[in-house]
Amino acid sequence: MNPADTTAAKRAIGEILDLHAQHDRLSQDLLLPVLHAIQDRLGFIPPDAVEGLAQSFNLSRAEVHGVITFYHYFKTTPPARCRVEICRAEACQSMGGDALLAHVSQALGCELHAHTPDGGFALEPVYCLGQCATAPAIMINDAVHARVTPGRFDRLIARATRVEEAV
Amino acid sequence: MSVRIFVPADSAALALGADDVATAIVREAAQRGVAIELVRNGTRGLLYLEPLVEVETPAGRIGFGSVDEADVAALFASGFHNGASTHPLALGLVEQIPYLARQTRLTFARCGITDPRSLGDYEAHGGYRGLRRATRMAGADIVAAVTASGLRGRGGAAFPTGIKWNTVLRAPGTQKYIVCNADEGDSGTFADRIVMESDPFVLIEGMTIAGLAVGATRGFIYVRSEYPHAIAALNDAIQTATRAGLLGPDVAGSGRAFALEVRKGAGAYICGEETALLESIEGKRGVVRAKPPLPALAGLFGQPTVINNVLSLASVPIILDQGAEYYQNFGMGRSRGTLPVQLAGNIKHGGLIELAFGATLREILIDYGGGSASGRPIKAVQVGGPLGAYLPESQWDTPLDYEAFAGLWAVLGHGGIVVHDDRADMAGLARYAMAFCAVESCGKCTPCRIGSTRGVEVIDKIRAGTERAQQVILLRSLCDTMLNGSLCAMGGMTPYPVLSALNHFPQDFGQVAGDTLAA
Numbered sequence: 001m002n003p004a005d006t007t008a009a010k011r012a013i014g015e016i017l018d019l020h021a022q023h024d025r026l027s028q029d030l031l032l033p034v035l036h037a038i039q040d041r042l043g044f045i046p047p048d049a050v051e052g053l054a055q056s057f058n059l060s061r062a063e064v065h066g067v068i069t070f071y072h073y074f075k076t077t078p079p080a081r082c083r084v085e086i087c088r089a090e091a092c093q094s095m096g097g098d099a100l101l102a103h104v105s106q107a108l109g110c111e112l113h114a115h116t117p118d119g120g121f122a123l124e125p126v127y128c129l130g131q132c133a134t135a136p137a138i139m140i141n142d143a144v145h146a147r148v149t150p151g152r153f154d155r156l157i158a159r160a161t162r163v164e165e166a167v
Numbered sequence: 168m169s170v171r172i173f174v175p176a177d178s179a180a181l182a183l184g185a186d187d188v189a190t191a192i193v194r195e196a197a198q199r200g201v202a203i204e205l206v207r208n209g210t211r212g213l214l215y216l217e218p219l220v221e222v223e224t225p226a227g228r229i230g231f232g233s234v235d236e237a238d239v240a241a242l243f244a245s246g247f248h249n250g251a252s253t254h255p256l257a258l259g260l261v262e263q264i265p266y267l268a269r270q271t272r273l274t275f276a277r278c279g280i281t282d283p284r285s286l287g288d289y290e291a292h293g294g295y296r297g298l299r300r301a302t303r304m305a306g307a308d309i310v311a312a313v314t315a316s317g318l319r320g321r322g323g324a325a326f327p328t329g330i331k332w333n334t335v336l337r338a339p340g341t342q343k344y345i346v347c348n349a350d351e352g353d354s355g356t357f358a359d360r361i362v363m364e365s366d367p368f369v370l371i372e373g374m375t376i377a378g379l380a381v382g383a384t385r386g387f388i389y390v391r392s393e394y395p396h397a398i399a400a401l402n403d404a405i406q407t408a409t410r411a412g413l414l415g416p417d418v419a420g421s422g423r424a425f426a427l428e429v430r431k432g433a434g435a436y437i438c439g440e441e442t443a444l445l446e447s448i449e450g451k452r453g454v455v456r457a458k459p460p461l462p463a464l465a466g467l468f469g470q471p472t473v474i475n476n477v478l479s480l481a482s483v484p485i486i487l488d489q490g491a492e493y494y495q496n497f498g499m500g501r502s503r504g505t506l507p508v509q510l511a512g513n514i515k516h517g518g519l520i521e522l523a524f525g526a527t528l529r530e531i532l533i534d535y536g537g538g539s540a541s542g543r544p545i546k547a548v549q550v551g552g553p554l555g556a557y558l559p560e561s562q563w564d565t566p567l568d569y570e571a572f573a574g575l576w577a578v579l580g581h582g583g584i585v586v587h588d589d590r591a592d593m594a595g596l597a598r599y600a601m602a603f604c605a606v607e608s609c610g611k612c613t614p615c616r617i618g619s620t621r622g623v624e625v626i627d628k629i630r631a632g633t634e635r636a637q638q639v640i641l642l643r644s645l646c647d648t649m650l651n652g653s654l655c656a657m658g659g660m661t662p663y664p665v666l667s668a669l670n671h672f673p674q675d676f677g678q679v680a681g682d683t684l685a686a
Contacts, residue, residue, distance in 0.1 A: 029468075031450035036392075036431055057450075070452040073392045073434030089354030089603075090549060090596065091585045094512035095540065127436060127603065129393055130357040131182050132585065133214040133510060133517025142395065146182035 006048070012041050013049050017056050026057050031067060035074055044075040080115045080122035082160055084108065085139040088125040091132035100136050103150040107157065169202035170248050171223040175279065177210035177364045178396040179357070184236060185218040191239040192220070201248055209365020211279030212519030213266055214357075219279075221261055224250040230258040266516060266535060271497060273505050274482045275358075275521050278365040283400055286407050289368040295413065297487030301376045302421035309380035310336055313483060315491035317503025322348055322439075322476030323551065323580040323656075325502075325569045328483075331473060334463035335381040338471035343383035345374050345425075346448070346467055346474040349390040349397070350432050350439040353552025355583030358507040359477035361519055363390065363397035366481075367404035371427060373480035375418060376487055377473050378425040386425065387467070389444050391432040401429050436607035440655045441474045443609055454609045455655045476581070478507060499525035502568045512548075512585035513539045522567070529563040531584065543588040547672065549596075551580025553603055554660035556667035557593065578663065593672035598626040600664040608657060614649045615658025621645060622665065629676050639678065642669070 016037045020030050034053070038045050045068055054061045068074050086092075086101055105111055108121045115122035131137035134146035138153065140160045148156070174180070174189040189205060196203045213219060216232035220242075229252050231242060238256060245254040258264055272278070281288035289295070301309050314329025335343060347370065351359040362370055374386045390398050405427050408414045416424045435453045437443045442456035445467050466472025482504065486494045494504045502524035508531055511517050515537035532538070532545060539545050547557040556577035558565075565571050572579045587596070601622035608615045622645055628638045646662035653659040669676055 028450035029448060032430065032433060032447065036433070066452055067450065070454075071433030071435050073432075090553060090587075090599070091355045091512040093596070093599070094585060094587045094591065126393065126434075127607070128352055128354045128356075129182075130351065130360040131179060132355045132357055132512065132583070133514070133519075134179060134183060134217065135512060137182065144178055144182040146179065 006046075009042055009046050009049070010052075013038055013052065016041065017053075021056075028057055028059065031057055031059075031064070032071075035068060039074060043079040044077055047076050078119075080119050082121050082157075083124065083139075083141055084121060084157070085124045085126040085129075086112075087127070087129050087131075087135070087137045089128045089132075091128075092136035095135040097136045100138075100148060100150065100153065104138070104153055107150075107154065169204045171204045171206055172248065173206045173208045173221040173223070173228065175210045175218060175365075176207035176283075176396075177217075177361065178394075179210055179214050179361075180217040180219070181396070183217050183233075187236040188218050188220065188234050188239065191236040195239050195243050196248070199243055201243070203248065206282050208281065209277075209279050209283045210361055210519075211261065211267060212275060212361060212521075213264065213516075214518040215516045216258070219258075219261070222247055222250065226250075227260045227262055230261040230264065231256040232258050266518070266520075269535075270521050271505050271523050272521050273485050273494065273497070274369070274478060274507060275361070275366070275519065276485070277369070278361060278519075281366070283365050283367055284403055284407070286368065286404075286411055289366070293488060294368055294484070295372055295419070297484035298372050298376055298379075298413070298419055300487050301379050302419050302423075304379075306336055306380050306382055309376060309487070312491045313380070313486060316486040316494040317491075317498070317501070318479065318482055318486065318494065319502070319569065320476060321478035321482070321506075321581065323578065325579070328475060328479050331463055331475070332377065332381055334461065335383070335471045335473045338464050340471040342385065342468075342470050343381055344467045344470055344472040345377045345381070345383045345386035345480075346445065346462075346472055347374055347386070347388040347477060347480055348439060348441060348444055348474060349388050349394075349477050350444060351394070351477070351581070352391060352436040352439045353554075353581055353583050355511040355549065355585035356509050356552060356581045357511070358509050358519055358582065360394055360397055362477050362481045363394070364400050367397075367400045368408065369481045369484055370401070370477055371404055371408050371414065373483035374427060375414065375425050376483050377475070377480060379418070379421065379423055381471075381473055383471075383473065384424045384426065386427045387448055388427065388429045389432060389438070389448055390429055391438075392434055398429055398431055405429070435609075436603075437609045437657055440609075440657060442655075445472070445474070452609070454611050455657075457654060478581070497523035499523075499566060499568050500570055502570070506567055506579070506582050508567065509581075509583045510536050510586070511583065513541055513545075513588045514586040515540050524568050525566045527564050527566055528558065528584070531567075532563065532586065536586070539586060539588045541588045541590075543590065545586055546589045546591050547587050547593060547668075549585045549587070549664060550583070551578040551663075552583050553600060554578075554656055554663055555580050555583075556663040557596070557671060558667070559671040576663070577667070578660070593668040593675040594626060594630050594677075595675075597665045597668040597676075598623055598630070600661055600668075601626060604657060604661040612652070612654040612658060614652040615654070615661075618645055618649045618653075618658060619661060622649075622661070626665075632677055635677055639669070639676070
């Protein structure tokens with residue numbers, strides 16, 4: 001991140017902490033809500049935010065780092081412009097999930113757990129989106145899609161990319 | 168007069184394009200000058216028919232299944248908004264579709280019928296009658312009613328709900344809590360999601376009754392981050408209930424307080440384990456606690472805590488409304504009431520099937536499910552999520568009953584059924600079970616943390632044919648260690664899918680049928 005981004009991120013995190021501080025000290029049970037709010041705002045949790053969070057919550061840096069890294073959902077690097085999450089659980093496997101993964105991986109030019117070099121796409125596994133009766137399921141930038149065939153994936157990703165370019 | 172048209176806003180319908188269908192209906196109606204009232208209802212649970220559009224007529228609601236936005240113009244042209252059911256997607260009266268008509272909807276009585284955001288709709292369909300009755304009862308009497316109903320924990324462990332509540336009621340403590348486990352991470356399950364998205368007030372009502380019963384004034388609903396629509400629906404419903412005086416300092420004029428808040432998970436399967444969930448609400452890593460102490464005595468923030476699954480809590484309002492005996496009259500043996508079966512995977516008609524305990528797997532798979540989606544023979548079904556056993560066809564006549572499944576060394580769990588056709592590689596699925604455990608283990612106990620990784624390696628050797636006979640012995644020994652030595656069900660039940668796959672489908676592990684018993 002460039003320095004201007006860092007300042008903006010620090011300001012955003014400060015605002016989030018103020019919002020959550022109902023008393024003069026933040027109680028630890030608000031740590032997850034605060035981390036969610038940071039990731040919602042910035043797309044990830046900057047590693048250099050750990051020290052400030054630790055001070056605000058009166059925790060050690062190790063404790064805050066431990067919480068962030070325990071949960072798969074929290075990211076510590078900036079997100080790709082288009083995030084594709086593909087369900088790898090049993091119900092989706094039973095409906096051609098492996099073949100869909102192979103297609104998606106090839107179409108995006110990106111392996112599972114990786115992102116394209118230009119930061120355009122990231123491909124992550126997810127374990128169950130609750131669409132097991134209409135499998136296989138994927139999520140593209142927080143929108144869930146069910147009964148996804150390779151052809152339907154191509155249409156969905158084209159649409160998501162168009163929306164991205166329009167923004 | 169405008170005609171009411173229903174398009175579900177449940178995420179299963181949204182994932183199949185329901186928003187586009189709704190937009191197309193509004194646009195087409197405007198172009199044709201047809202006055203409509205669009206209602207975004209919940210799902211009926213007939214997920215194979217989503218998006219299921221319904222049109223209200225004097226005879227009842229007529230359904231049109233698997234509607235695509237491209238079908239909308241033709242639907243209007245056929246006069247569907249005037250009650251015509253000549254379009255090829257027409258299903259007739261929704262209530263008469265056999266898949267739905269043959270179910271026993273108790274917990275899911277309102278799902279798909281009402282607008283989930285409307286408190287008025289909820290109350291018009293029997294909502295909040297249970298709570299109003301509970302406000303006139305002593306806590307111990309509410310607990311006694313839940314105990315008498317025979318309700319057992321629907322999250323999987325099947326522990327009697329009333330007994331758990333009684334422990335909390337009697338526990339000394341200044342601040343007690345009600346916690347709802349809505350971390351529905353099992354593949355093949357979506358009943359919790361449907362309750363939260365399609366009838367959120369029933370969960371809120373159930374938790375409020377639990378609060379009155381045990382003397383808890385605060386509640387938390389822990390929802391997984393993969394369910395953003397459920398989180399939004401709950402937050403919306405909590406606000407509405409609070410404004411209506413059904414939550415807050417004076418619940419329904421009872422003089423007793425109950426406040427509720429949603430906490431969002433962060434993609435950790437283990438947080439569905441109750442003590443890991445409590446750690447997570449407290450802002451910590453979701454690491455499992457050793458029991459005792461039971462959460463009922465020392466749970467959230469060390470205080471007496473009722474922690475129940477969504478379906479357990481959502482079943483409480485009807486028990487208070489209709490009486491314990493009414494609920495208790497459904498079911499078989501010690502499994503009383505109804506089980507919301509979630510039929511998923513490679514199945515033609517997947518969806519939510521709420522039935523009294525006692526139906527057989529074969530009825531579910533064939534009569535409701537209509538066989539596999541691929542049209543190929545069904546090879547195995549996994550019941551009870553990723554930690555449940557695989558059942559071959561010889562076991563499909565088993566009734567859905569906690570004890571009958573335990574007798575097969577299987578579990579009913581949360582009622583999820585995932586179907587695999589004859590192309591399934593059971594050794595590959597066994598490997599997946601171990602790999603999933605390795606990814607999701609909290610790391611506290613060694614059998615789960617290390618055993619799952621060793622399990623993947625051993626299964627890889629078996630599949631590669633490297634010292635196969637010895638590796639099978641090793642796998643069984645490893646499973647024994649995990650079963651008996653793990654702190655919770657994550658490591659303790661991963662052997663269920665692994666060993667059931669090995670025992671019932673030895674040929675997939677390169678073994679001849681006789682080998683397994685000797686090993």
